[in-house]
Amino acid sequence: MKTLKIAIQKSGRLSEKSLELIRECDINLTQGKRRLIAASTDFPLQILYLRDDDIPQYVADRVADIGIVGENEVMEKAKKVNLLRRLGFARCRMSLAIPQDESYKGLQWFKGKRIATSYPNILKDYLRKTRTDAQIEEINGSVEIAPSVGLADSIFDIVSSGSTLVSNRLKEVEIVCKSEAVIIASQSLSEEKKKILTSLLFRIDTVLRSKGNKYILLNAPNDKVREITQVLPGMKSPTVMPLYKKGWSSLHSVVNEKDFWNVVDKLKELGAEGILVIPIEKMIF
Numbered sequence: 001m002k003t004l005k006i007a008i009q010k011s012g013r014l015s016e017k018s019l020e021l022i023r024e025c026d027i028n029l030t031q032g033k034r035r036l037i038a039a040s041t042d043f044p045l046q047i048l049y050l051r052d053d054d055i056p057q058y059v060a061d062r063v064a065d066i067g068i069v070g071e072n073e074v075m076e077k078a079k080k081v082n083l084l085r086r087l088g089f090a091r092c093r094m095s096l097a098i099p100q101d102e103s104y105k106g107l108q109w110f111k112g113k114r115i116a117t118s119y120p121n122i123l124k125d126y127l128r129k130t131r132t133d134a135q136i137e138e139i140n141g142s143v144e145i146a147p148s149v150g151l152a153d154s155i156f157d158i159v160s161s162g163s164t165l166v167s168n169r170l171k172e173v174e175i176v177c178k179s180e181a182v183i184i185a186s187q188s189l190s191e192e193k194k195k196i197l198t199s200l201l202f203r204i205d206t207v208l209r210s211k212g213n214k215y216i217l218l219n220a221p222n223d224k225v226r227e228i229t230q231v232l233p234g235m236k237s238p239t240v241m242p243l244y245k246k247g248w249s250s251l252h253s254v255v256n257e258k259d260f261w262n263v264v265d266k267l268k269e270l271g272a273e274g275i276l277v278i279p280i281e282k283m284i285f
């Protein structure tokens with residue numbers, strides 16, 4: 001039987017979450033990360049552990065069928081691959097930063113300046129679109145020290161919390177783009193591989209959906225049930241069951257993490273009691 005080959009980062013910021021996602025899809029892997037390749041015993045999937053920079057190329061060349069990689073690498077490498085899903089982890093932004101003591105009034109600051117980066121293509125594209133005439137200094141790693149050692153006037157790099165910039169006396173002045181982990185796929189998969197991919201994506205979607213939702217149970221006086229059901233839409237509508245205690249009901253539903261605390265506040269106002277919130281392992285539609 002054919003197997004689908006997925007490339008994931010060998011070690012780095014994406015590795016653990018990528019493996020976790022595969023495990024949450026109930027796919028068990030045989031070997032550990034010490035090898036280049038691992039197989040699954042219960043799903044036709046093979047894992048290739050690679051450097052993140054190489055993943056777009058390997059997928060474009062069909063050495064791997066799909067891959068989990070930072071969107072920034074996909075943009076930078078500009079290979080012909082399909083972007084299938086955004087995964088919501090390894091979120092970051094790509095920004096221009098300049099020395100803290102410089103005053104900044106807009107992109108014209110960069111005119112004639114040198115910008116150090118490991119992402120020359122994304123930067124080149126941005127400078128062209130914004131008609132900014134600056135010079136790109138391509139360097140690998142430790143981009144943030146370039147201004148202090150006199151290699152450049154400014155930098156273009158990944159920013160997450162911003163603390164690396166602060167500790168290098170730099171300030172973020174323009175956000176060029178945002179990035180998160182994504183699934184990419186080769187543009188030409190055999191029918192057999194497409195079938196495996198569909199089944200894998202079904203599992204991944206199920207896992208991603210359940211991550212944002214919680215199962216909620218509560219007790220409420222019967223005369224409040226109607227109002228409470230309006231706050232708790234649920235998948236179709238909430239389940240309502242009578243309690244042994246007269247005049248009371250138990251309501252079960254699903255709430256999204258985004259408006260979770262708002263919903264809980266409203267429920268309390270409406271007289272809900274004994275509210276229980278439980279994580280959902282899988283949500284299948």
Ligand code: PRT
Pocket residue numbers: 009010011012013014050051052053069070071072073090091092144157158159160161162163164165179180181
């Ligand atoms: O060895 P390999 O080539 O596989 O790994 P790598 O060292 O090139 O990549 P890695 O593991 O550092 O990052 C992998 C991916 O994680 C990146 O391509 C991004 O998509 C994503 N990601 C998310 C980040 C960050 N957040 C991040 N903060 N990648 C790097 N950083 C670095 C950034 O370069 C800067 O030095 O962290 C610093 C900034 O962080 P803050 O929190 O101080 O702002």
Ligand code: ZN
Pocket residue numbers: 051052053
């Ligand atoms: Zn890398």
